[in-house]
Amino acid sequence: MFGQVSSLNQTSFHPASFFLIGIPGMEEQHIWISIPFSLMYIITLFGNFTLLFVIIMERSLHEPMYLLLAMLAVSDLILSSSTVPKTLSILWSHSKEISFNACLTQMFFTHISFISESTILLAMAFDRYIAICDPLRYTTILTHSVIAKIGLAALARSICVMFPTIFLLQRLPYCGNNIMPHTYCEHMGIARLACADIAVNIWYGFTTTLLSPGLDVVLIAVSYVLILRAVFRIPSKEARLKAIGTCSSHICVIVMFYVPAFFTFFTHRFGHNVPHHIHILLANLYVLLPPMLNPIVYAVKTKLIWERMVHVFFKARQWC
Numbered sequence: 059m060f061g062q063v064s065s066l067n068q069t070s071f072h073p074a075s076f077f078l079i080g081i082p083g084m085e086e087q088h089i090w091i092s093i094p095f096s097l098m099y100i101i102t103l104f105g106n107f108t109l110l111f112v113i114i115m116e117r118s119l120h121e122p123m124y125l126l127l128a129m130l131a132v133s134d135l136i137l138s139s140s141t142v143p144k145t146l147s148i149l150w151s152h153s154k155e156i157s158f159n160a161c162l163t164q165m166f167f168t169h170i171s172f173i174s175e176s177t178i179l180l181a182m183a184f185d186r187y188i189a190i191c192d193p194l195r196y197t198t199i200l201t202h203s204v205i206a207k208i209g210l211a212a213l214a215r216s217i218c219v220m221f222p223t224i225f226l227l228q229r230l231p232y233c234g235n236n237i238m239p240h241t242y243c244e245h246m247g248i249a250r251l252a253c254a255d256i257a258v259n260i261w262y263g264f265t266t267t268l269l270s271p272g273l274d275v276v277l278i279a280v281s282y283v284l285i286l287r288a289v290f291r292i293p294s295k296e297a298r299l300k301a302i303g304t305c306s307s308h309i310c311v312i313v314m315f316y317v318p319a320f321f322t323f324f325t326h327r328f329g330h331n332v333p334h335h336i337h338i339l340l341a342n343l344y345v346l347l348p349p350m351l352n353p354i355v356y357a358v359k360t361k362l363i364w365e366r367m368v369h370v371f372f373k374a375r376q377w378c
Contacts (some may be wrong), residue, residue: 071226073236075157076251080148083335092149098346099142105353106131108367116366122200123189124363126182127356129209130311130319133175134349140167141345145241161243162224168244169223172319175214176271181208181313182308183281190301191203191288214226219266226259240338242345243368274318282309307355314351318344 066258113119113128144164147153156164188196223245233253242245249259282305289301322341325332357363 062067071231072158072192073232073234075155076161076238076243076248077234078144078148078156078238078240078242079154080145080241081335081338083333086325087150088149090183092146095149095342095346096146098350099138099146101354102138102142102346102350103234105357106135109223109353109357111361112363112367113319119362119366120202122196122202122205123185125202125205126178126185126208127363129178129212130175130182130352133171133178134139136167137171137175137345138349140171141242141342145342148241156243160330161248162227165227165245165248166224167244168242169220170213170216173214173270175315176274177212177215178208179308179312180274180278181212183278183312186305186308187281187285190305192283215270219270222262223259226262230256230259241342242282244341263323271316271319275312278312307358307360310355311348311352315344315348318347320350 079085081091084091109131110128113124113131129373141164144156188199192199227245227248230249230252231254232251235251235253238251239246245259245263249256285301285305289298289305292298292301318340322344323335325340326336357367
């Protein structure tokens, strides 16, 4: 008897599952939207796995810049793979249901991969700063052990930031509200289904965003101001262009990563006039576009990576 009452209380407190309805107002276009999403995901998997393979196989790429790029590829794969397969399932109308625990798990991995990627982008900005502003000490400052510690710090930081959100969501009653107008689970999307005050969730999300990716953006901006100041002091025009070219790929990645992500974040809190389908499309954009374009941008902009990729594929073709 007690077990039955406990089960009923748990059911009323937490729904057994959520139903993700996709992009509201665009249900008839779901199949068409799934086509570019599928292509982008395939390119993401191929590009990032290729980049990882090349960096692992080529000893000449076992340097700080490329090891950080390998970490970025891993974060991209986790970010896209934690959301896109379920999104495609919803768009194809195969399965729109997701259990409560699975929803929290998806939310957790989506957000920790985002925070980890933000931390790695900050580390890459620091790498460029040392390479350009203090090149003689580059190899002594950014050793392999330091890079490994940066990777562990990125992971630890993201887990510490996101772990409390699991308990903040579990403590909320949902009163049978289980229809989520989204393609994947995220913190505020889940919290807004609760039939209770979610002020703690709102302020925790706002604070952690300002103190993690928000702070990262500020520090990245400061590092690039210092980098540009140092670059324009270089007497050689050729050296200046080379330095700017080295940084341009990183700046492109930063813009692609942060703009849609911050738009999604602030829309959740302040963008009540933004059409919901625009919000959901942009929320999908930030888990699809940067992971797809990052390996392309770095392969095209970084001559050594491009040469090694061509070399690896040429050898593979010879073996076939």
